[in-house]
Structure formats: structure tokens, C-alpha cells
Amino acid sequence: MTDASSNDDQVLRVTDLRTYFPVRSRGLLSKTIGQVKAVDGVTLSVAPGETLGLVGESGCGKSTTGRTVLRLIAPTSGRIELDGDDITRMSAKQLVPLRRKAQMIFQDPYNALNPRHTVGTIIGAPFDVQSLNPAGGVRAAVQDLMERVGLNPEHYNRYPSEFSGGQRQRIGIARAVALRPKIIVCDEPVSALDVSIQAQIMNLLKDLQDDFGVSYLFVAHDLAVVRQIAHRVAVMYLGHIVELASREELYSRPLHPYTHALLSAVPLPDPRAQASREQIRLRGDLPSPINPPSGCVFHTRCFRAEERCTVEIPELREFSAGHTVACHFPMLEVIPGAVIEGPDSGLTPQPVPYIRPPSEVISDIAESGSLARAAGVDYVEGPDTPVPQ
Amino acid sequence: MTTAAQPFLSVDGLSVTFPTEDGRVQAVDGVSFSVERGKTLAIVGESGSGKSVTAQAIMGLLDRRLSVVTGHAWLAGRDIVAMSDDEVRHERGSSMAMIFQDPMSSLHPFYRIGAQLSEAVLVHQKVSKHAAREQALDMLNRVGIPDPKTRIDNYPHQLSGGMRQRVMIAMALINSPSLLIADEPTTALDVTVQAQILELIGTLQQEYDTAVVMITHDLGIVADIADNVAVMYGGRIVESGSVDEIFYHPQMPYTLGLLASVPRLDQVRAERLDPIPGNPPSPISLPPGCVFQPRCAYFDRVAGHACQTVRPELLDIGRGHRVRCHLDSGQRDQVASDVLAALAGGGV
Numbered sequence: 067m068t069d070a071s072s073n074d075d076q077v078l079r080v081t082d083l084r085t086y087f088p089v090r091s092r093g094l095l096s097k098t099i100g101q102v103k104a105v106d107g108v109t110l111s112v113a114p115g116e117t118l119g120l121v122g123e124s125g126c127g128k129s130t131t132g133r134t135v136l137r138l139i140a141p142t143s144g145r146i147e148l149d150g151d152d153i154t155r156m157s158a159k160q161l162v163p164l165r166r167k168a169q170m171i172f173q174d175p176y177n178a179l180n181p182r183h184t185v186g187t188i189i190g191a192p193f194d195v196q197s198l199n200p201a202g203g204v205r206a207a208v209q210d211l212m213e214r215v216g217l218n219p220e221h222y223n224r225y226p227s228e229f230s231g232g233q234r235q236r237i238g239i240a241r242a243v244a245l246r247p248k249i250i251v252c253d254e255p256v257s258a259l260d261v262s263i264q265a266q267i268m269n270l271l272k273d274l275q276d277d278f279g280v281s282y283l284f285v286a287h288d289l290a291v292v293r294q295i296a297h298r299v300a301v302m303y304l305g306h307i308v309e310l311a312s313r314e315e316l317y318s319r320p321l322h323p324y325t326h327a328l329l330s331a332v333p334l335p336d337p338r339a340q341a342s343r344e345q346i347r348l349r350g351d352l353p354s355p356i357n358p359p360s361g362c363v364f365h366t367r368c369f370r371a372e373e374r375c376t377v378e379i380p381e382l383r384e385f386s387a388g389h390t391v392a393c394h395f396p397m398l399e400v401i402p403g404a405v406i407e408g409p410d411s412g413l414t415p416q417p418v419p420y421i422r423p424p425s426e427v428i429s430d431i432a433e434s435g436s437l438a439r440a441a442g443v444d445y446v447e448g449p450d451t452p453v454p455q
Numbered sequence: 456m457t458t459a460a461q462p463f464l465s466v467d468g469l470s471v472t473f474p475t476e477d478g479r480v481q482a483v484d485g486v487s488f489s490v491e492r493g494k495t496l497a498i499v500g501e502s503g504s505g506k507s508v509t510a511q512a513i514m515g516l517l518d519r520r521l522s523v524v525t526g527h528a529w530l531a532g533r534d535i536v537a538m539s540d541d542e543v544r545h546e547r548g549s550s551m552a553m554i555f556q557d558p559m560s561s562l563h564p565f566y567r568i569g570a571q572l573s574e575a576v577l578v579h580q581k582v583s584k585h586a587a588r589e590q591a592l593d594m595l596n597r598v599g600i601p602d603p604k605t606r607i608d609n610y611p612h613q614l615s616g617g618m619r620q621r622v623m624i625a626m627a628l629i630n631s632p633s634l635l636i637a638d639e640p641t642t643a644l645d646v647t648v649q650a651q652i653l654e655l656i657g658t659l660q661q662e663y664d665t666a667v668v669m670i671t672h673d674l675g676i677v678a679d680i681a682d683n684v685a686v687m688y689g690g691r692i693v694e695s696g697s698v699d700e701i702f703y704h705p706q707m708p709y710t711l712g713l714l715a716s717v718p719r720l721d722q723v724r725a726e727r728l729d730p731i732p733g734n735p736p737s738p739i740s741l742p743p744g745c746v747f748q749p750r751c752a753y754f755d756r757v758a759g760h761a762c763q764t765v766r767p768e769l770l771d772i773g774r775g776h777r778v779r780c781h782l783d784s785g786q787r788d789q790v791a792s793d794v795l796a797a798l799a800g801g802g803v
Contacts, residue, residue: 123646
């Protein structure tokens with residue numbers, strides 16, 4: 067099944083992935099009356115040892131994407147290549163050996179572990195499933211793993227209920243890394259944990275990446291967590307990737323209005339910086355993925371939308387090396403070396419609003435006055451409280 | 456009865472114990488704080504710190520047969536802890552109200568939201584059903600529900616999470632209470648909706664001159680809306696003061712540890728965060744000395760074994776700033792400047 071033409075240096079390569087869920091009418095003779103387009107044309111790739119953050123609000127399809135690339139949910143169309151093998155249409159039996167290469171860590175460490183199994187059984191299960199006999203036996207291998215993730219190996223025979231939330235997440239991580247997978251899909255792995263424990267788990271994930279060179283597809287809603295852990299970040303909205311860039315690029319020069327709104331909605335743990343920040347407030351809620359808006363899916367909540375956005379679907383276009391955005395009116399300054407002309411660039415770079423990175427804004431917003439005016443943003447609401455001394 | 460300068464809510468030595476199979480659990484131990492009208496106090500803490508139990512004790516939501524509440528909670532000069540259940544019920548919804556993390560469990564799934572809002576009015580005000588419905592409609596409009604005339608006849612499940620949270624805020628504020636306690640009101644919401652809800656709470660707070668107690672684990676929310684902050688750990692307040700004091704002059708090793716643990720949106724921290732080691736204590740088996748000692752990196756700087764054996768007092772260090780720590784002021788300043796310097800230097 068190895069596809070020689072594919073680029074083998076990527077651990078995971080997803081092309082135009084679509085996952086639709088049927089909506090059925092009620093009653094005995096139910097018919098399909100619509101589709102929830104949870105994932106609608108997602109293309110991404112993850113390199114060895116890399117962490118790709120996948121962020122967005124609830125219902126944007128980030129978790130469905132994570133589960134579909136592991137074939138836990140059947141894709142509707144598209145192509146998923148795991149370490150060079152096309153796994154899109156493989157049978158469950160064919161997938162078994164490939165499960166060694168890809169694992170998952172779940173959000174809720176309480177529900178992800180069988181309460182009737184001991185920790186030793188849980189972490190050792192991957193060896194059983196794959197009929198593997200590690201040198202020195204399964205027990206020794208499991209105890210090594212427990213030690214590696216910061217659990218006491220003597221607790222081998224304890225049950226999950228005897229552990230705290232952070233320790234349970236360590237159990238889930240030990241199980242995921244047991245077979246030295248090439249990639250782990252982490253679905254909100256720290257969002258159920260307390261702040262101090264969250265930092266411990268993020269450090270552990272980083273250490274494991276340094277040691278084993280594992281890649282992560284890191285699904286999360288918390289943009290600050292993603293900034294701490296990801297090398298590249300993809301922003302999803304209603305089943306689509308709207309922006310994909312390196313961490314440095316995305317947080318310092320976001321191009322999509324939605325990325326801007328998301329970043330400005332997160333309150334900073336710094337009262338003076340927070341008070342002096344102007345914020346873009348999105349109106350309303352996420353539209354239904356059963357009946358997504360025409361054209362650009364974000365146009366109903368976008369503060370820069372024009373008529374073109376309601377009819378024409380924006381393509382993902384590359385604006386600078388590795389920085390792609392799907393928007394007719396991206397918020398770009400003139401980037402030196404930016405790729406402005408594309409195969410079909412209807413884009414004219416004349417009204418170039420310059421949105422300064424948050425760090426810059428924080429330092430000089432106090433004297434420079436309104437960011438909105440400087441940026442040419444049409445709709446900005448800011449706090450009207452004065453900057454505290 | 457009260458003027459703006461006097462605290463509207465003044466909690467004094469509040470303690471809550473629950474009898475359990477493992478013995479009496481001291482969930483809250485000697486908590487004291489006060490909030491003025493129009494001001495916001497944020498109570499920050501991790502799970503098991505006692506922050507939610509404190510709120511429930513003030514609201515009279517703890518079953519008196521299952522818990523023992525001692526101390527005082529003065530609401531406009533009257534002690535809620537000493538009130539009978541009926542008296543507390545009368546205050547709840549009229550002079551004080553609470554909003555919760557999960558709006559779905561606070562709204563009745565079988566009743567239209569209009570009926571639930573009107574009931575809140577009818578219980579506390581002598582008005583006609585029609586007038587109550589008018590008030591409900593006005594309140595839905597005020598909390599930013601689009602098309603309130605249609606929405607008033609919706610059931611909770613027909614609304615999105617953000618809209619339900621708005622309905623719950625409408626219900627909490629419909630009798631214009633002077634005290635609003637919000638227990639993690641935006642934790643279940645997306646950031647863009649969270650921003651809308653926090654802004655709404657702020658606007659309504661100004662309009663009604665409400666005293667707000669915001670219970671949260673999110674230091675970003677604290678920085679955004681709080682005037683004063685109380686940091687709770689192991690059932691106690693371990694540090695309190697103005698928002699500027701807590702963020703820019705933190706003194707307690709736990710507060711410093713929290714600030715060092717938070718990933719930042721506006722800066723790239725060092726590749727590794729500097730978390731607090733270990734886990735929060737269980738209220739069933741608290742350490743005998745300082746409750747934070749087992750996770751503290753600095754207890755060996757204190758002479759003798761005070762941190763392991765003696766509970767530290769909440770010490771007033773001036774500027775309204777209180778700290779519960781055995782380190783002396785010179786040591787605390789040293790620890791604080793070391794941690795803050797490491798944080799500032801960690802960024803790239």
C-alpha cells in the first residue's frame with residue numbers, strides 16, 4: 067500500500083479530508099435529510115518530531131479531524147497517509163499493525179481508563195493487542211513507562227480511582243507512548259486539569275517528544291496552551307482550516323479576522339496589559355454546520371465581510387513561507403518577501419491595514435491611542451476603563 | 456443601610472465542615488473577605504481549594520443537616536449564617552443571586568424560559584403575571600438575547616450554550632440583587648462567547664451597582680475584571696489584596712507558582728514551564744503545618760520546622776495586602792524577585 071509518490075518525510079499527511087455525519091428524519095422509515103459537515107476539506111501534514119496545534123471553538127470540527135485521521139471515525143472523502151501508507155480505506159484488520167504508529171490521548175482522564183483494570187493492565191494493553199513481548203517482559207516495560215511519565219512503579223497493581231486527575235492523565239500518556247508511536251493525537255489533553263498540573267503535563271509531553279521524537283497533533287481550544295507547545299498552528303472554523311502558520315507567525319501576525327478575534331478574546335493574566343488592550347468582539351454564535359453559510363463560512367460573524375465573501379469561497383493561499391490563510395480580505399501588512407500574487411489572487415494589496423502584534427500593542431497602546439484607528443478595523447469594541455497607573 | 460464605602464458583603468471567619476466516612480472534613484477554614492457595591496472580588500483557586508463551598512455557604516445552599524457552617528457573612532449588616540432557611544431563601548434571588556458554570560443544570564428543562572424568569576419575579580415582587588412577563592422580556596433584551604419576543608417562549612434546549620448562560624444571568628439579575636456570586640460562569644463557554652458574557656456581567660454590574668464575587672481558576676479572567684483578589688488553597692485564603700498587588704507584587708510561594716505555571720498568549724515562555732510540583736492536598740488529610748508546605752520550594756529557608764508544624768497566620772503587610780506564609784518579609788521579597796525575574800527572562 068506504500069505510495070511512492072507521496073512525500074515520505076511527513077508522519078501524517080491529510081488531503082482534502084471530509085467527514086460528514088448524516089442527519090436522519092424521525093420515525094421507522096427514516097431518511098437522510100441532511101448532513102453535518104463536521105470536517106469539510108481539511109489539508110494538513112505533520113513532520114517527524116513536530117507538534118501541530120489544531121485550535122478552534124467547540125463545533126469547529128477539530129476533534130472530529132483528530133479522530134478521523136486515526137480512522138476512529140470513517141472519513142467521507144479525502145486521503146489520510148500515515149507514515150507513507152494510505153490508510154483512508156483500510157479495513158480494521160489491515161489497520162492493526164499501523165496502530166503501533168499512531169496513538170491517542172483523551173481529554174477526560176476519568177473516562178478514558180477502565181475503572182476495573184489495574185494500571186499495569188491498562189498500560190500493558192498495547193503489548194497484548196499487538197502480541198508483542200518486550201525484552202524483560204511486559205511488567206518491566208510497563209514499570210519503566212510508569213517511571214518515565216512520573217508515576218511510582220510500585221503502584222502497578224492500583225486502580226485508576228486511586229489516582230488524581232493529573233496522575234490519570236499520566237497513565238493515559240504512558241499507554242499512548244508504550245509502543246513508541248510516530249504520532250499521538252492529543253485531544254484537549256490538559257483542559258480538564260488544574261493550572262499547576264496542566265504545566266506538569268505539558269512539560270512531560272515536551273520531554274517525551276525530545277526523547278522519542280514523537281509527533282503530536284495537538285487539538286485544543288486554549289490558545290495560550292497551544293502557543294506553549296506547538297511548532298505550527300492551524301485554526302479551524304466550521305469544518306475548515308482558515309489559517310495555518312508557524313507559531314511565531316500566527317501569534318505575532320495573524321492574517322485571518324477570525325484568528326484575530328480569537329486571540330483578542332483571550333484575557334491576558336496581566337491586569338495592565340489587559341486593560342489597555344482593545345478587543346474585537348464577535349457577535350452571535352457559531353452557525354449550524356448542517357446548513358453552513360454560503361461563500362466564506364465566517365462571513366456571518368466577520369467584521370470585514372463584503373459582498374464577495376457571501377458568494378465566493380476563499381481558497382487557502384500562501385502569503386509568506388508556510389503561512390496560509392483562507393480569506394478574501396486578510397489583515398496583512400506589506401510583508402517583505404510576501405507571496406502576494408497567486409494562481410488566482412484576486413487580491414489587491416492597497417488597503418493594507420497593519421495589525422500590530424499583541425506584544426507591541428501592549429507596550430505602546432497607552433500613548434498611541436486607538437488601535438482600531440491605526441489598524442483600520444471596522445468594528446472594534448474596547449474596554450472604556452482608563453489605563454490604571 | 457449601606458453606603459458605597461462600606462462593604463456590602465463582609466465575610467468573617469467563615470468555616471465549613473462536612474462529616475464523612477473518613478472523619479470531619481474541613482472544607483473551608485476561617486475565610487474572611489469583603490466586597491463593596493460596584494466592585495469585583497475574584498476568588499482564585501484550584502479544585503478542592505474550597506472556593507465553591509465558600510460561595511455556597513454564603514448563598515445558604517449547603518444542607519444544614521450535612522454541613523456545619525460557622526463564622527459570619529454579613530449582608531448589608533445582617534448575618535446570613537445566623538438566618539433561618541426561610542430568611543435565607545427570601546434573600547436569595549432578591550438581594551443576592553448566583554450564577555453557575557453549567558446553565559443547563561440550573562434551568563428547568565420542561566419549562567419555557569419566560570415562565571422560569573417570570574417565576575423569579577413573582578416569588579419576590581407583588582406584581583401581576585403580565586407585569587412579570589414584561590420584566591422577563593425586558594431582561595432578556597438587556598442581556599442581549601436576539602429576538603427576545605420569540606425566545607421567551609423557547610425551552611432551554613433550544614438555546615445555545617452562550618444564550619443559556621445569558622438567560623441564567625437574566626434570571627439572577629431580574630430582581631436587581633446587590634450581590635452577585637458567579638461560580639466559574641464562563642468555563643464551559645468558548646473564548647469569543649466568554650468575552651461577551653464577561654462584558655455583559657460588567658455592564659450590568661455598573662448599571663445596578665452590584666457587588667460581584669467571581670470564582671474562577673483562570674488568571675486571565677481575574678486580570679480582566681477583578682478589583683481585588685483572594686487566592687485560596689487547601690480551604691484557606693493564602694494571599695489577598697488588590698489586583699495590582701497580587702499580579703505585580705505577589706508574595707506567597709503558591710501565588711508565584713500559579714503565575715509561573717500559566718502559559719501566556721502574549722509571550723513565548725521558556726520551552727518548559729515551571730510548574731508547582733505535586734498535587735493539591737485533599738481536604739481529608741491536610742498537612743499539619745502550612746497547607747502548601749509539601750509543594751513549597753522555600754520551606755527550608757524558615758528556621759526550625761515551623762512550616763511543617765505551625766499553621767501560619769494571614770499577615771497584613773500593608774496596602775491591603777495579606778499573606779499567609781512563614782517566610783519573613785526579606786525572604787518573601789527575595790523569592791518573589793527571583794521568580795518574577797525568571798519569568799521575565801524566560802521569554803524569547
